[in-house]
Amino acid sequence: MGKRFYYFLLCTLTVSFLFGFAYPEKENKKADQNQKVDQCFACHKEIDNLPKDFSENDIHRHANLSCSSCHGGDPNSDDQDVAMSPSKGFVGVPKRKDIPKFCGKCHSNINIMRVYQPRITTDQVEQYYTSVHGKKLLAGDENVAECSSCHTAHSILSAKDPRSSVYALNVPNTCNKCHGNSSLMRTYNIPVNQLEEYSKSVHGIALLKNKDISAPACNDCHGNHGATPPGLKSISHVCGTCHVSNMDFFNATRMAKAFEEQDFHGCEQCHGNHGVQKPTDEMIGVGKESKCIDCHTEGDKGYKVSKNIHLSLIQLKNEYDAANAKYLEVRQKGMNDVEIGFQLQDAKQALIQSRTLIHTFDSVKVGAKVKEGIEFSNKASMLAQKEIDDYSTRRNGFAIATIAFLVFVIALYFKIKDKEKKAS
Amino acid sequence: MMKKIGSKLIDWIDERYDLTPVRNLLLHKKVPEHRHSVWYYMGGVTLFLFLVQLFTGILLLLYYRPGEDSAYESVRFIVTEVKFGWLIRNVHSWSANLLVLFAFIHMFSVFFSKAYQKPRELTWVTGFIILVLSLAFGFSGYLLPWNELAFFATKVGTDIVGVVPVIGEPLKILLRGGDEVTGATLSRFFGIHVAILPAIFTLFLVMHLLFIQRQGMHEPEHFKNLPEEKKKYIPFFPDFALKDLLLWVVVFNILIFLALYSPWELGNKADAFASAPSGIRPEWYFMFMFQSLKLLPAHILFLEGELLGVLFFGVAGFIWMLIPYIKVKHRPNWKIQLLTLIGIIIVAFIVIMTVLGYIL
Numbered sequence: 075m076g077k078r079f080y081y082f083l084l085c086t087l088t089v090s091f092l093f094g095f096a097y098p099e100k101e102n103k104k105a106d107q108n109q110k111v112d113q114c115f116a117c118h119k120e121i122d123n124l125p126k127d128f129s130e131n132d133i134h135r136h137a138n139l140s141c142s143s144c145h146g147g148d149p150n151s152d153d154q155d156v157a158m159s160p161s162k163g164f165v166g167v168p169k170r171k172d173i174p175k176f177c178g179k180c181h182s183n184i185n186i187m188r189v190y191q192p193r194i195t196t197d198q199v200e201q202y203y204t205s206v207h208g209k210k211l212l213a214g215d216e217n218v219a220e221c222s223s224c225h226t227a228h229s230i231l232s233a234k235d236p237r238s239s240v241y242a243l244n245v246p247n248t249c250n251k252c253h254g255n256s257s258l259m260r261t262y263n264i265p266v267n268q269l270e271e272y273s274k275s276v277h278g279i280a281l282l283k284n285k286d287i288s289a290p291a292c293n294d295c296h297g298n299h300g301a302t303p304p305g306l307k308s309i310s311h312v313c314g315t316c317h318v319s320n321m322d323f324f325n326a327t328r329m330a331k332a333f334e335e336q337d338f339h340g341c342e343q344c345h346g347n348h349g350v351q352k353p354t355d356e357m358i359g360v361g362k363e364s365k366c367i368d369c370h371t372e373g374d375k376g377y378k379v380s381k382n383i384h385l386s387l388i389q390l391k392n393e394y395d396a397a398n399a400k401y402l403e404v405r406q407k408g409m410n411d412v413e414i415g416f417q418l419q420d421a422k423q424a425l426i427q428s429r430t431l432i433h434t435f436d437s438v439k440v441g442a443k444v445k446e447g448i449e450f451s452n453k454a455s456m457l458a459q460k461e462i463d464d465y466s467t468r469r470n471g472f473a474i475a476t477i478a479f480l481v482f483v484i485a486l487y488f489k490i491k492d493k494e495k496k497a498s
Numbered sequence: 499m500m501k502k503i504g505s506k507l508i509d510w511i512d513e514r515y516d517l518t519p520v521r522n523l524l525l526h527k528k529v530p531e532h533r534h535s536v537w538y539y540m541g542g543v544t545l546f547l548f549l550v551q552l553f554t555g556i557l558l559l560l561y562y563r564p565g566e567d568s569a570y571e572s573v574r575f576i577v578t579e580v581k582f583g584w585l586i587r588n589v590h591s592w593s594a595n596l597l598v599l600f601a602f603i604h605m606f607s608v609f610f611s612k613a614y615q616k617p618r619e620l621t622w623v624t625g626f627i628i629l630v631l632s633l634a635f636g637f638s639g640y641l642l643p644w645n646e647l648a649f650f651a652t653k654v655g656t657d658i659v660g661v662v663p664v665i666g667e668p669l670k671i672l673l674r675g676g677d678e679v680t681g682a683t684l685s686r687f688f689g690i691h692v693a694i695l696p697a698i699f700t701l702f703l704v705m706h707l708l709f710i711q712r713q714g715m716h717e718p719e720h721f722k723n724l725p726e727e728k729k730k731y732i733p734f735f736p737d738f739a740l741k742d743l744l745l746w747v748v749v750f751n752i753l754i755f756l757a758l759y760s761p762w763e764l765g766n767k768a769d770a771f772a773s774a775p776s777g778i779r780p781e782w783y784f785m786f787m788f789q790s791l792k793l794l795p796a797h798i799l800f801l802e803g804e805l806l807g808v809l810f811f812g813v814a815g816f817i818w819m820l821i822p823y824i825k826v827k828h829r830p831n832w833k834i835q836l837l838t839l840i841g842i843i844i845v846a847f848i849v850i851m852t853v854l855g856y857i858l
Contacts, residue, residue, distance in 0.1 A: 093672075096672055097668070097671070097672055098671060098672075098674075098675050098676045098682065407761070408577065408584060408588070408761025408762075408763070409578075409584075410577075410578035410579065411578070412574070412578055468758055469758065472754060472755065472758050475751070475754060476751055476755075479747050479748075479750070479751045482747055483744055483747050483748060486740060486743060486744045486747070487744060489740060490737065490740050490741060490744070493736075493737055493740070494732075494737075497732075497737075
């Protein structure tokens with residue numbers, strides 16, 4: 075009995091040790107922090123009188139700020155007369171025209187804001203008053219957007235929070251709440267189809283359909299707190315915020331000056347604005363879809379340059395496509411595609427750069443980059459062909475191996491038959 | 499010349515270590531010849547594929563580097579840069595799949611010919627354990643290339659373990675090496691695949707082979723009832739072994755063919771933050787269980803459907819292992835005996851569910 079007990083103990087200890095060793099360590103959870111009772115919230119909740127848009131997830135609430143932090147009053151008193159007394163600083167619901175300053179009490183004060191976010195900017199209110207919204211509000215128009223129109227009043231979330239009304243993916247719909255309202259926009263003589271156009275654009279598809287938050291929403295071009303339509307001169311700067319090289323190339327050309335003289339809208343002239351589409355190689359050249367022939371006619375220099383640039387681009391694109399087809403064949407055959415992939419990456423990069431160089435309107439510069447791309451494509455093609463040939467060699471190897479196996483199998487078969495014959 | 503050297507070497511060893519027991523083990527066995535003899539070769543093919551796995555696995559170990567940052571890259575290196583690396587890796591992957599297929603065929607052929615009955619109960623039990631270990635080999639090996647498909651399939655697979663009451667959750671965490679499938683899971687699966695499983699597998703395989711060698715091949719009912727003079731046998735060594743070898747060579751050629759013409763895709767590297775790609779499915783041999791769990795309703799009575807499914811497969815597997823110990827009355831007037839019928843239903847279930855898994 076004693077021996078059995080010790081065996082049992084030994085087994086249990088061994089199993090426990092092995093399990094304990096293999097079982098991963100876990101971090102201890104932090105204990106919940108005690109929170110003070112906020113009498114404003116407690117009473118308003120009890121009498122079911124919380125603001126309509128109230129959310130428990132509001133960023134201010136999470137930062138342990140009370141209702142009184144904005145509305146004034148004493149959050150420690152459960153007596154309504156004391157808690158909501160003007161002598162305790164109670165201000166109640168602010169008037170619409172006062173909202174920017176109301177929020178600005180804290181958001182324009184870096185000493186307060188740095189406690190919560192050390193790198194936060196505090197110029198939102200200042201910027202707001204430079205915007206069309208701000209200017210009109212100051213002029214007494216209470217239909218324009220103020221802070222709570224975009225951020226909400228009581229369910230404010232960080233702009234990085236996907237649930238926030240100002241999270242990148244939600245911005246177009248937030249702006250559209252007013253800008254899609256035809257009766258409201260009629261007063262200002264502003265069209266209401268921006269969201270519709272934007273949704274079909276390359277930017278809109280990237281943001282709204284592919285959920286790519288690096289794609290621009292309304293505020294990325296128009297600004298947010300200082301929202302205003304970009305002026306004629308600033309259009310290329312607005313697009314150039316992201317498309318830097320395109321802007322630099324364009325601004326350095328004689329064409330930029332010509333555009334200015336003709337009152338052309340910079341990038342917008344060829345690419346459009348809210349409905350901007352993915353550019354194609356056919357936008358340049360002398361074909362039907364070309365934008366160049368809107369101004370240039372056969373015989374002038376621009377016509378010729380445009381034709382040459384288009385031809386070079388198509389040449390590179392064809393070379394790249396051919397190399398890519400071979401690359402896919404190599405992959406499908408399970409062969410070594412690594413180096414081909416690198417070469418193709420460089421070829422693709424050269425193709426992108428060539429397309430960007432269009433904005434120099436210089437066929438020599440485009441031609442040089444195209445040549446570079448063709449070299450990469452050819453190298454990729456050559457490497458791919460080598461792999462495809464190697465694959466054929468493997469197949470031949472397999473055929474030889476199969477013949478060898480077959481000979482062996484036949485020999486074995488005869489050996490077995492011979493044995494059977496002898497046995498019988 | 500070679501023969502002379504060979505026999506001299508054997509004599510040399512025999513003189514010192516007495517090879518009589520080994521010789522007896524090899525030579526005493528006779529294999530019956532009848533119309534169902536072909537099934538005798540299935541176990542041999544499974545054994546051959548295991549040897550292929552062992553050989554190619556060791557070769558892959560020379561280059562494979564476990565780890566979130568190195569596993570995928572090293573497999574890519576093997577198939578693209580290492581001489582014949584593509585062949586070794588693809589043969590390893592194909593052979594793993596064929597091994598499970600032949601193990602299943604072998605198991606069902608043994609079941610339908612009732613070869614598991616007394617005195618071969620332990621051969622069946624060890625064989626079943628070997629099959630379960632092969633599935634574990636497959637599951638653990640699937641993650642090792644650390645590609646997208648394997649990552650998410652392992653996530654789903656270990657999630658299923660988690661639904662088992664009481665032990666499920668700790669077992670899931672133990673398998674994953676944490677709450678999620680991470681590099682820690684990869685390290686564990688690598689250890690399980692190349693050290694723990696081979697050790698246990700070898701043990702059961704040796705037992706399984708010794709049992710077969712000691713007890714000889716099972717004779718089916720119709721063969722047993724033949725008069726003695728009509729019973730035909732061939733010696734296991736070398737006659738049966740030569741036929742085995744012939745089949746092995748054919749299977750090996752098929753393996754190389756598959757490796758060349760249908761290489762195992764490596765896909766994209768696993769990314770825990772990427773959304774799961776479409777077409778996440780387990781290896782085909784888990785498909786019937788996966789599909790059954792998918793088809794079960796969310797709740798059956800007071801239990802979760804998935805939990806009930808997992809428990810069902812667990813209990814069914816256990817009962818299947820203990821089949822030799824379950825006594826079912828033989829009814830001579832029944833055209834198909836009860837156990838055979840159950841076997842047919844099981845095979846049909848596995849086939850139908852697997853097909854449904856691929857077409858639904």
